[in-house]
Each structure stands twice: as structure tokens, then as C-alpha cells.
Amino acid sequence: MKRIEEKIHSIKPVSYGKDKFINKELEPSAKTFYVCRNCKTENEIEIEPYKTGFPFFEIYRNKLIDESIILDSGMASKSIRQSEYLGEYLVLNLPTLYFKTSCKNCNSDHMVVFGCGESQPGKQICKISGVWNIPETTKLL
Numbered sequence: 001m002k003r004i005e006e007k008i009h010s011i012k013p014v015s016y017g018k019d020k021f022i023n024k025e026l027e028p029s030a031k032t033f034y035v036c037r038n039c040k041t042e043n044e045i046e047i048e049p050y051k052t053g054f055p056f057f058e059i060y061r062n063k064l065i066d067e068s069i070i071l072d073s074g075m076a077s078k079s080i081r082q083s084e085y086l087g088e089y090l091v092l093n094l095p096t097l098y099f100k101t102s103c104k105n106c107n108s109d110h111m112v113v114f115g116c117g118e119s120q121p122g123k124q125i126c127k128i129s130g131v132w133n134i135p136e137t138t139k140l141l
Contacts, residue, residue: 002101004100014035019032019129021127023122034112036133041103043103049116074129075113076113077089077090091113108135115129
């Protein structure tokens, strides 16, 4: 699990497994997989609530990803005014997190974006909005 520190110029969606986990399915973590776009290797994704991921605002406030990529890809939706305290972009009206991971076979970079939190009293949800191959990046100086 790594932070994104380079400008993302393009993304390509990849296939992945289960994308929504509720209450007990999150104990001790949510596990699913994605298939690498480059070599077709199946890679595990494990999300431990409140421990996995980095705040999504890190990448859009630091201009590492354009709003058009976020919205056009379905990565997250624009927050409504009543929910802005959760962030500018949300997944299933939940705080949005992300992490970068690499394929265990070819080391190509992928980004996982998800929302995690309490959607209503007593109902914890983790929703993966998608997994994307991030083939082109530029290191910011």
C-alpha cells in the first residue's frame, strides 16, 4: 500500500471481484482481488477498516489527478453541500480513501479507490468504486 506522489495523466479500468462489504464482512478485513491489465495476474486487495488507505483529498488537492478523470471514470462523485465535511468527492456518500498497489507479477501500478464508514447507525460499509491501472505518471518536483 503506497501513496500516489506522481501526476496521473491517464487511467485504465481493470476487472476486480466483490466491491461492497457490510458489517461482519469487514471483520477483520475486506478481501477481494483485481486482475492486472498488463499481465492478467490476479492480485489480492485487503482493506482493513480505518487502517487501510490514504485520504483521497491528498491527490486532488495536490493536483495529482484532474477532476475530469475522477468524475468521468466514476472514481467518486462530487459531494453535496450537506456532506462537504466528508470531503469534496465521495464514494456511496462515504469518506473516500485510496491506495496504490503493484502487481505481484509485473509490478505495474494500480490505484484502488473506496469509501468506508458508517452509512447509518450500526451499518458499517466499505464500497470499492474501482481499480485502475495508472500507466503514465510524472514525478512532480
